[in-house]
Amino acid sequence: MATQRLMVLIFLHLLPLVAIADQDAFVGVNIGTQLSNMPNPTQVVALLKSQQIRHVRLYDADQAMLTALAGSGIRVTVSVPNQQLLAIGQSNATAANWVARNILAHVPATNITAISVGSEVLTSIPNAAPVLVSALQYIHSALIAARLDSRIKVSTAHSSSIILDSFPPSQAFFNRTWDPVMIPLLKFLQSTGSYLMLNVYPYYDYMQSHDAIPLDYALFRPLPPNKEAVDSNTLLHYTNVFDAIIDAGYFAMTYLNFTNIPIVVTESGWPSKGDANEPDATLDNANTYNSNLIKHVLNNTGTPKHPGMAVSTFIYELYNEDSKSGAISEKNWGLFDGNGRPIYILHLTGSGTMLANDTTNQTYCVAKEGVDRKMLQAALDWACGPGKVDCSALVQGAPCYQPDTVSAHATYAFDAYYHRMGMAEGTCDFNGVASVTTTDPSHGSCIFPGSNGSNGTFINGTSLAPSSNSTTSGKSSPFDSNYSVSFLRLIAVLVLSLVFL
Template sequence: MATISLSLLLLFFFSLLFASSPSSAGIVGVNYGRVANDLPSPSAVASLLESSGVSHVKLYDSDPAVLHALAGTGVSVTVALPNENLTAAALSPSFASLWVRQSVAAYLPSTRISAVAVGNEVFAVSNSTNNLTSSLVPAMLNILSALSDLGLDKTVKVSSPIALTALQASYPSSAGSFRPDIADSVMKPMLDLIRNTDSFLMVNAYPFFAYESNSDVISLDYALFRPNAGVVDAGTGLKYYSLLDAQLDAVFAAAGRLGFGDVKVSISETGWPSKGDEGETGAGVENAEAYNGNLVRRVLSGNAGTPMKPEADMDVYLFALFNENEKPGPTSERNYGLFYPNQEKVYEVDLALRGGGGGLKWQEARTSAAAGAGARGETWCVANAMAGKERLQRGLDYACGEGGADCGRIQPGKDCYDPATLEAHASFAFNSYYQKKGRLAGTCDFHGAAHVVTQSPKIGKCELPTRA
C-alpha cells in the first residue's frame, strides 16, 4: 500500500471538483420508440422527459406531434429518416431537400434538433429484394447537402446507426473488421463523410445478445460492468473488464483498418431487457437495472473510455424509454423500457439528474444509486478495475489516510494482505471507509474508482465487513 502524500491528496480533491463538468463526461440519452398502442401522448412524454432530467432523445422518425411537443423543453433531439425513405432520398436531391425543410428546419430553433439518423441498421435489413445498402451513402450526402443549403450542416450532424452485424470479425477486439461486402463500398465513404463533418458513427451495441447466446463462456459480471477477472485480447495484450468495451473496440479496430482510427463513436442504442422468454438467458429486472445503472454511472464518471481509446468520452442512448407492446419477436423485445406506458419506472435507474450542457450530473447519479442500493439491504463498496491504476491508487491513499479507513488488515503479514494487488487492497479500504460512514449516499465513489454491490464480495480468504 502506497503512503499518503499532500500532492496526491490535492490531486484527488481537484479531480473530484471537476468530475461533474460536462467536458469530462459523456452524455446519457434515451431512445423514444413508439411501436405500441398504449403509450402516453407526446405532450405527456415531453413532461416525463423534463421531470426525469432526460436531456437527449433519439427518435425513429420525425413525427410532427412529437417534435412540437418537445419544443421549448431544451431536450436535444435526433430525428430519423426511416429506411423506407432511403431510396427516394438517395435518388432525388429535391426529396432530401423537402424532407430536411419539413422534418428539421421547420422546428428549429424551438425544438433542438442536433442530428439526423439516416436509416437504421440498414445492413441488417437490406436484402436482394430490398437493397438499401447502396442507397445509404447517397442518401446521407443528399441530406447533408440539404442541411448545408440552409446553413444547418455545422449544427445538425448526419450519421447512420449500424448494428454489430456490420462486422465480419469482432473477437478478439483487435481483429475487428467490417464485412467485405460493405467495407470499401459503403463504410469507407460513410466514415469519410463522418470525419469531414466532425460527426460520429452511431453504433447499436447489445451485450445482452452476446451473453444470451454464449452464457456458457461469457461471464454475467463481464456483461453487466460488475467486478470480474477480465479478458485479455491476445492481439494487443489489453485487458477488458466490460463486454461493451470489447464490442466498441472491435468497431474502432474495424474503422482503423479502413484508415479511420480517429472516428468518434456514439452508442445510439444499448440496453438490457427486464423480461424474457424461458430460453432468454439473463433477461430480468435485476440484470437490466445492473446493466443500465452501472453504464450510466460509468459514462457520467468521466472515465468512459475503452482500453483501445482510453481518452474517449462515451455518449450513450439507452433503449428504450417505454416497453413497447407491439414489437415483434421474443418477449425481451417488448421489455427494454425504463418506464411502463403508465409512466411508472420498471426499475430504479434514476434519470432525475440535470447537468450543464445536457449531460446528467455524476454527483447526483452516484448519490441516488448508492442510496437505492442501500435501501435494499446490506451493501458493500468495491474497487472498479476499469478506473485504472492511477485512480485506484489515489482513492486508496485517501481512504487509508485522511479518510480514516481501517487499513491495518491489508498490511504485510495481516489476514487481508493476500492477494497483494492494488484492486484487492483498494476494495478493502473503500469498503472500510463506506461502512465507517454508515453507507451514506455518495461515500462509495472515489472519483469513479469504486461502486456499490449488493452481494457479499470475498477477496482471497478475506470477507469484507458490513459495518465499521
C-alpha cells in the same frame, strides 16, 4: 524532418478525437412508440424533464413530438425511417423536402442536433445499401443550404454485427462485403466531422456465446484481474463486453485507415423480462446493466483503447413497447411503462442527477406541477379522509399550513400516506397527480415523514397517467376515481372535525 512531418500529420489526424475526449459523455434514451397506451407527446416531454433526460433519439421525425420538445432544450436525434430511404437516396429534391418539412420547420425552437439516416440498413434492408451514402450526402447538402450543417450531424446507425472477429478487438474488421458502402461512408463522416453510430447489445453477445461470455462480464460487474479478457496483440485488459465492442469498432475503422472518427452508441440496454429460453432477461439484470452502463458512461471512463474519451450512449429504451411482436423480451427493454412508472429503480448513487438515484431509504411523495387543480384537491381530500392521513399539521397556525396552497398541502398529505404505507409500489400515484422524489420537501418547522434534514435529487418515479385500480400487496389503490369530489370533501371535513373535538 520526415519524422517531424509525420508527427504533425498524426497530431492533426487525431485532433477530432482529442476534442471529443475533452467533452463530457452523455446518456440519452431512445423513444419507441409501439405501446398500447402511448402517452401523448406533452406527457413524454414532461417525463423527460422530470428525469432530467437531456438527450433523446426518435425513430422518425414525428411532428407532434418535435413540437412538444420545442423550448425544452432537450437535444434531439431524429431519424429518416428505413421505408423513406430509397426515395431520399435517389433524389436530392426529395431529401431537401424532407429536411424542410422535418428540420427547418422546427429549429431552432426544437434543439435538433443529429439525423440518423436509416437504422441498421446494411443488415436489415441490404437492398437499400447502394443509396445509403447518397442519402446522407443529400440530407447534408440540404443542411448546408440552410446553414445548419455545423449544428446538425448526419450519420446512420449500424448493428455491431457488421464487425467481424470482434475479439480480440485489435483484429476486428468490418464485413468486407460492405466495403463499397463503408469506405465512402467513413469518408463522409470524416469530412463532415460526424461520428459512427453503433448499436451495442452485450445481452445478445452473451446469449449467443452459449456461456462462453460470463454474465458478470456482460453486466459490467467487477471482475478479478485473472478473469479479465486480454487482447493478446495489444495487452489491453477488458472488464466488460461493451468496451470490447466499442474498441472493435475503432480497430475496424483503423483497418480501413480511419483513425479520427468517434463512436456514439445509439442503442444499448438489457431486457427485464423474457421467454423461458431467456432466463437472464430479468429485472435485476436489466437494472444492473443499465445502472452500471450509465455510471460507466457518465464517469467518462472511456475504453482501454481510448481511456477518458467520451462514449455517449442512448439507452434502449424509454418505454416498454407492449405492442411489439416477437419474443417477450422484445416488449420489455423499457425504463418505464406507458403510465410513466419505472419498471425498476436504477442504482445510480454518486453519478449525478440524470434518471435516478438509489431510492431504497429516502424518498418522498410530492404533488406534480401543472396538474389539474380539481384532481389535486380531490386526491388531497381522499388522503385526509379515507386515506386516514393525519392532516392536523395543515390547519391554520399548524407547522405545515404555509404555504396555503392546494399543491403544498397535497404534497404533505401524499407523503404522509406514502410513508404510512411503507413506501410500497403504487402508493404514490393518486390518479396521476403525484410522483416520487428524493428531494426532501420539508421547510422551516414543517418536517416531512422520513426527513433527515438533507436534500437529495429527483429520481425516476413519475407517473404521468391515472393509475389502474389494481392492488399492490393486497392493498387497494390509493385513489379511486369513482369517489365523487364532493363526497370526499365531506369525509375530509368530518375527519378533521373529529380530530379537533
